[in-house]
Ligand SMILES: Nc1ncnc2c1ncn2[C@@H]1O[C@H](COP(=O)(O)OP(=O)(O)O)[C@@H](O)[C@H]1O
């Protein structure tokens with residue numbers, strides 16, 4: 385069976401996770417959130433007591449990283465060893481350190497292999513994989529490649545609406561700082577050759593899902 389891969393990249397708050405999950409659900413595809421893996425590794429590295437500023441120390445936590453992620457869009461969960469970290473990895477304590485671990489080349493190489501194995505193991509007809517470097521590094525040969533963007537203002541507004549209890553200004557500043565740090569490692573602000581941009585600034589959620597499905601239909 386030839387499995388369809390839909391690769392989705394974009395900056396924080398552009399709608400990658402929620403839109404990709406909805407697209408997967410509608411098409412009966414699997415769904416893989418690669419940011420969740422980087423977050424889970426950051427959580428693990430911190431618990432392992434590594435020196436987060438030191439790349440070699442961060443990489444030393446890789447062999448003990450027992451990661452698993454469900455790919456059913458209706459039952460999403462992330463585990464490290466026996467522990468369910470689905471909620472813990474969304475906390476600001478993890479969001480604030482994830483870029484430090486994501487910049488380490490050994491970490492990127494190891495997680496890229498994990499993503500390819502998960503994609504190869506899915507039993508569904510297709511998989512939507514979302515992150516920052518899926519269209520360019522993880523699955524550059526994907527049949528469908530999308531860059532999901534939205535204005536900084538829209539992204540900050542969406543993220544702060546989601547994180548109730550935190551000041552909109554602090555959430556916005558953290559999002560901008562993380563995008564700045566991440567974009568030094570991977571370019572997810574401009575579409576690579578053959579990648580279709582979907583700008584959701586003026587679209588509501590359902591319209592964005594439909595726009596991504598339209599790109600998929602055009603490419604298959
Ligand atoms: N087109 C849209 N219009 C309005 N809200 C959206 C849209 N796309 C996504 N959202 C909302 O924005 C928030 C951030 O989306 P998320 O999927 O977490 O982004 P990302 O994974 O890119 O960080 C979520 O609450 C989501 O429901």
Ligand SMILES: Nc1ccn([C@@H]2O[C@H](COP(=O)(O)OP(=O)(O)O)[C@@H](O)[C@H]2O)c(=O)n1
Pocket residue numbers: 395396397398400401418419420422423482483486514515516517518562566
């Ligand atoms: N393919 C990917 C996915 C995420 N990441 C890293 O993981 C972090 C969390 O990704 P995420 O997709 O959960 O972040 P949000 O866009 O949901 O805020 C990013 O800030 C990047 O540092 C990455 O480097 N490469």
